[in-house]
Amino acid sequence: MIFLELVLQNFGPYLGRQVIDLRPNNEEISRPIILFGGMNGGGKTTLMDAIRLALYGQRAQCSTRGNLGYSEFLSQSVNRNTPLTENTQIELEFEIIKDDQPTILRIIRSWSKKPKDGKDKLGILIEDGLKYDWPDQALANTWDEYIENLLPLGISNLFLFDGEQVKELAELETPPSTVIEAIESLLGLELAGRLAIDLEILVNRKRKTLANSQQLANIEEIEQNLQDYQKEDEAAKQDLDRLQKDLTKQHQQQRKASDKFISEGGKIAAERRQLESQLQGYHDHCEQIRKNLIELAAGTLPLNLISSLLTQAQNQGEQESQASQAKIALDVLKERDKRLLDCLNKLALPAKKLDKIIDLLDQENYALEQKAESHESSWLAADIETLKYLHHLLDHHQPTQIIQAQKQLKELQELLPEINSKERQLAAAASPEVYEKLEQGVREAQAKLVQAQAAYEVGRRRCERLHNVIENKRKELAHYSEKNIDSQNDEHIITTSAKVQKTLKLFREKLTLRKLNQLEQKVTQCFLYLLHKPDLVHRVAIDTHTFSLSLYDLQGQLVPKHRLSAGEKQLLAIAFLWGLARVSGLNLPVAIDTPLGRLDSSHRANLVERYFPAASHQVILLSTDTEIGKIEVERLRKAGAISQEYLLKYDPDKQQTIVEPGYFW
Numbered sequence: 037m038i039f040l041e042l043v044l045q046n047f048g049p050y051l052g053r054q055v056i057d058l059r060p061n062n063e064e065i066s067r068p069i070i071l072f073g074g075m076n077g078g079g080k081t082t083l084m085d086a087i088r089l090a091l092y093g094q095r096a097q098c099s100t101r102g103n104l105g106y107s108e109f110l111s112q113s114v115n116r117n118t119p120l121t122e123n124t125q126i127e128l129e130f131e132i133i134k135d136d137q138p139t140i141l142r143i144i145r146s147w148s149k150k151p152k153d154g155k156d157k158l159g160i161l162i163e164d165g166l167k168y169d170w171p172d173q174a175l176a177n178t179w180d181e182y183i184e185n186l187l188p189l190g191i192s193n194l195f196l197f198d199g200e201q202v203k204e205l206a207e208l209e210t211p212p213s214t215v216i217e218a219i220e221s222l223l224g225l226e227l228a229g230r231l232a233i234d235l236e237i238l239v240n241r242k243r244k245t246l247a248n249s250q251q252l253a254n255i256e257e258i259e260q261n262l263q264d265y266q267k268e269d270e271a272a273k274q275d276l277d278r279l280q281k282d283l284t285k286q287h288q289q290q291r292k293a294s295d296k297f298i299s300e301g302g303k304i305a306a307e308r309r310q311l312e313s314q315l316q317g318y319h320d321h322c323e324q325i326r327k328n329l330i331e332l333a334a335g336t337l338p339l340n341l342i343s344s345l346l347t348q349a350q351n352q353g354e355q356e357s358q359a360s361q362a363k364i365a366l367d368v369l370k371e372r373d374k375r376l377l378d379c380l381n382k383l384a385l386p387a388k389k390l391d392k393i394i395d396l397l398d399q400e401n402y403a404l405e406q407k408a409e410s411h412e413s414s415w416l417a418a419d420i421e422t423l424k425y426l427h428h429l430l431d432h433h434q435p436t437q438i439i440q441a442q443k444q445l446k447e448l449q450e451l452l453p454e455i456n457s458k459e460r461q462l463a464a465a466a467s468p469e470v471y472e473k474l475e476q477g478v479r480e481a482q483a484k485l486v487q488a489q490a491a492y493e494v495g496r497r498r499c500e501r502l503h504n505v506i507e508n509k510r511k512e513l514a515h516y517s518e519k520n521i522d523s524q525n526d527e528h529i530i531t532t533s534a535k536v537q538k539t540l541k542l543f544r545e546k547l548t549l550r551k552l553n554q555l556e557q558k559v560t561q562c563f564l565y566l567l568h569k570p571d572l573v574h575r576v577a578i579d580t581h582t583f584s585l586s587l588y589d590l591q592g593q594l595v596p597k598h599r600l601s602a603g604e605k606q607l608l609a610i611a612f613l614w615g616l617a618r619v620s621g622l623n624l625p626v627a628i629d630t631p632l633g634r635l636d637s638s639h640r641a642n643l644v645e646r647y648f649p650a651a652s653h654q655v656i657l658l659s660t661d662t663e664i665g666k667i668e669v670e671r672l673r674k675a676g677a678i679s680q681e682y683l684l685k686y687d688p689d690k691q692q693t694i695v696e697p698g699y700f701w
Contacts, residue, residue, distance in 0.1 A: 043127035046118040048082040049693040067679040074684030080658035081299030085549040088130035148452035174291035199630030206605035257338035286488040293481035301466035353418040625654035632663035649677040
């Protein structure tokens with residue numbers, strides 16, 4: 037499996053649609069690392085949660101979910117600034133090998149602030165050649181089972197983990213339940229179960245040798261009944277397998293009928309009335325917009341074509357008005373100057389002072405004369421009211437009309453693609469006759485699927501009933517001696533049974549030891565590879581009951597875990613997860629959040645140089661600037677281990693994160 041692309045839309049701090057390329061470059065040399073840099077609270081853990089949520093949906097173990105219900109968790113994951121018209125969506129594209137051919141799948145989960153039915157909407161796209169095929173609804177309906185075959189939820193924590201998980205694993209004496217479940221899923225104890233059945237048969241045979249004729253007859257009768265029920269159970273299981281195959285076949289037929297219904301226009305035909313209603317609504321809206329534009333064109337809007345001429349007329353009118361006012365003012369001032377000079381002559385002012393006053397009045401009058409004569413050619417002759425109307429038209433009315441017209445045109449331009457789209461959909465709709473056939477095919481396929489599901493359920497219940505009957509017969513046979521055989525035989529059988537149980541227990545322990553031996557070797561190799569003190573630990577042992585780790589030195593002496601530093605404990609936890617991942621045999625990506633929490637420089641260098649480039653064919657690292665710092669990132673770049681680098685830039689004012697190419701340095 038290889039993650040190819042992650043798309044976040046209005047999820048957590050990621051506002052809008054942000055596309056992240058996760059493809060590792062493995063063409064010439066292996067470059068497995070996809071490096072994300074971000075400060076605390078900037079959205080690193082949200083990226084990890086997005087991958088988990090895309091893969092597992094309601095079962096995802098997201099960091100911020102806690103005890104929240106799924107619906108409430110989805111609501112709280114919506115970015116607070118999400119527009120009302122947009123949904124929150126996560127898309128994860130990845131590549132797998134199916135039938136020896138690379139196949140690309142894209143998981144799409146979307147929901148609104150108030151999710152419908154408290155769930156997200158799941159869509160699965162499968163690449164067909166150079167394009168994606170129709171959404172595979174059947175695969176979406178069975179996605180939980182499908183992903184369990186690719187990356188089981190119980191094992192996912194070995195590949196998608198964070199610093200807190202490593203910290204917890206490093207500090208606990210016994211691994212947490214999630215890791216224990218992953219270990220148990222890797223061991224497989226089917227042989228021990230079959231051995232238990234064989235031992236039960238041996239005990240039953242021993243009972244026969246100890247029973248009298250009447251007791252023997254009773255035991256044989258019980259065994260005969262048990263054999264009959266077991267034969268019936270085998271037949272029921274075979275019938276259930278047949279029903280299972282038929283159910284799978286009907287699922288495929290139903291999916292084919294649904295796909296045909298969609299591809300040949302049945303779905304569109306079913307929505308014809310709604311589409312026609314929407315199309316009519318769009319046409320009505322367009323018609324109303326055109327009427328509005330006609331009304332605007334019938335008014336003063338066309339004057340915008342000669343706006344420059346109107347502006348010139350406005351300027352001409354203002355200049356003529358000013359010249360007219362200057363002429364009137366000049367006549368008034370000359371009368372006033374005459375009266376003023378008569379008054380000054382009567383006051384018998386000195387001639388020098390009187391000349392200065394006359395010069396001042398002449399200068400001012402000359403300025404007014406120049407202004408009055410500056411526009412002698414008065415051809416517009418507009419009155420004040422006309423100039424006011426022209427001013428209002430150019431400065432207020434026309435801009436408003438233009439804005440209204442532009443708004444109407446924009447709405448019309450946005451409606452035309454919608455009309456074209458609806459018309460294309462209606463053109464692709466099946467005819468009534470074809471639609472009837474397609475719908476009939478879907479109904480028949482659905483009816484057969486319902487019948488197959490009902491038959492399978494009946495068969496499953498039959499198998500369950502026979503299983504319970506067989507278990508009761510076995511218990512009856514097991515307890516027969518306790519009720520019907522004398523005390524001497526009772527004691528003998530009890531002693532024999534105890535020995536058998538002891539032997540079985542020992543066998544299971546040895547089988548578990550054998551399974552754990554490989555895991556111990558892998559964990560030891562990984563730990564010594566990461567540790568910069570090769571003489572500190574020689575072997576890592578795993579307890580068969582609690583799966584806790586014990587360390588031994590070259591002399592075989594136990595090394596107490598408290599002697600390890602915090603960084604060495606963290607390396608041990610990483611080696612444990614790494615070993616488990618290698619033992620699993622699954623070729624899966626590894627994603628690590630806050631990977632270098634408490635490591636000193638030497639341990640950090642070992643992890644950067646030895647673990648990250650070799651952890652998997654694709655390694656997604658989410659780090660702060662204090663974990664993978666300038667020195668560490670330069671080492672990774674120099675080693676050619678990085679394919680992609682991204683920086684998560686968080687804006688505290690807008691409370692949103694933007695994904696940009698590059699790193700802190």
